[in-house]
Amino acid sequence: MHHEPMHVETDVLIIGSGGAGMYAAIEAARAGCSVLLADRSLIGRGGATVMAQMTVAVALASETPDHWRHHYEDTLAAGRGLCDERLAQLLCEEGPECIREMDAWRIGWARKNGRIAQAFAPGHDRPRCVYVDFLNTGPAVSKTLRGVITRTGGIRKAGDLLIVDLVRVKGEIAGAVALHLASGCAVTIAAKATILATGGLTRLYRRNSASANMGGDGYALALRAGVALIDMEFVQFFPIGHLAPRLIGMDPIMWDPFRYKLGGRLLNSEGEEFTARYGVSEDGRYVTTRDVATYAIIKEVEAGRGSPHGGAFLSFQHCSEASLREAFGPVIDRLAKNHIDLTRMPVEVAPIAHYHMGGIIADERMMTEVPGLLVAGEAVGGANGANRLSGNAITEALVFGRRAGRSASQRARAMRVHSFQAQAARSALDLVRAEPKQGDINTAAMIERLQGVMANDVGPFRTQAKLTRALSSIEEMMRALGERPIGDSGAFDLRRLEWFDLRNMLLVARAVATAAVARSESRGAHQREDFPEMLPAWQFNQLARWDEHGITLAKTRAAMHAAAQ
């Protein structure tokens, strides 16, 4: 009953169409390559970029003197000694070019007196963050890049295309096997270069600020293709994710820009500002970095001083109605529809999974250790060390995307023929074309269970006991999932899609928990209650690899790569 798979050939395959994937597509197409831009969701809609309501850190020196080296120093300090300095430098040094190019593409960066405005954000030594009002930074980045892609030519777009596995031929990546969700068809793709631009893994957590697509697909594809991941234990929790009252139609990380603008006060149930208790006094200024604020909120809740839903209060009641209207613009009306009046009430906020510092190890060309495979954006590991500085995520999406597109085009243009072989695609194709199978698991429920395990036992606060318990739950779910997909082979069967999702999510969850068990210290986003100190002996990065025996770890020093070259 199996039809032959559809076969597509392209110079460059890009997996994921957020900011990194779209910038990579533009750069590769400008260099004369044919590009297939694939996304499991719709093009330019489903990743993290479109949801980024915040700001973009870049040493533009538009309003205040600045130099990329200052941005670089802040990035390294936030990373708590673990940044890959080559990648951090690339991010900071090339950020201004990308931001100016976006400006030329008419993104509409907010301006003051004709100059691009730059806001102050925690962890930066000066105002450095550009934005698009009001809460429109990510949507504007996404829309601008979508427009450029349409004008550029040479880019074939394919939404609803789930990449199931990479195809490896003679030690190099030669393409991929995919499931076309809208039809249920199997697809093979021959590519001279493949870029993973799949974002992070926040979907592994119950409360998260990213889309349902960010289940760590790229990390799993890389692990199964023999590529190492770095820093997998470092999951960034955004401290003031919206918790209550229920707010719909708004991203839960929306409060941050208003803290920049208005200095919203973070309070416990006794109405006290409490961050000073944890070493950072705010005095109306918003200076507490993400790892410290997350720690402070969770400790207040543990001490019985949390808000009713288990977080902290964020109050703008000290601000006048006029200043709220000026800062929030039309957002005030959207809040009113949710029965939230900031002049009269605080909201409740709590840490929410937001970003992944770890990821696929790459050099400054964005090449992984396996030829033919590149990576871009949040999927890259190392640039941000143990804790990402506010505003660096969109910057790295643009800079790493552009660089990956360029490197991929160089490789593709140097190759005369495709190395793809149908034989090498067979095992992945067998999975995609598996016979219909009922199965006795509820995939949607299993995803919720995994999200609960990760939130409870692999969250911001960890212990040996919790992490070990998480690993045994993950292994139990892996056994229950089995080796063969459930669901049918027709169009848009979510049971089959979620079976493939769980295959990736469980593998990636295991990598995170395994790396977290091993790191017996507290550093940045990885806090161990049983090892509360940051230890000089742990100024190492951990590499994770996967084989039939499971995840194996090795120590490395990403920061040393720069010195060695």
Add this chain to the structure above:
Amino acid sequence: MRAIAKLKIWRGTASATGRWTTYEVPFEPGQSVLDGLRWIRANLDPGLAIRFSCINANACKECMMELDDQTVYACTARLEPREMILQPLSNKRLVRDLVTEIAPPAERLLK
């Protein structure tokens, strides 16, 4: 007694062979219709097909469907403790259940 939202949902892969299924969802004030649909999938029927990615932000614009004959985003339409009738968009090609082909033709693998 807890309030219930009754979601009457069109199911199928072709208009001629479709059917209606009604699900009862525990109602909590403030929830979205998408919250209700996700509850059904995790608790009653994982086979129910819906399209969404951003969940709550109204950023991805993927969860369009018809609620009581009006086009809505399921993530911003409020769940209510009554019968609510959900159908796929009538002006788009049906894929399955509440999922339709909403991508512009230039963004589809198969034109």
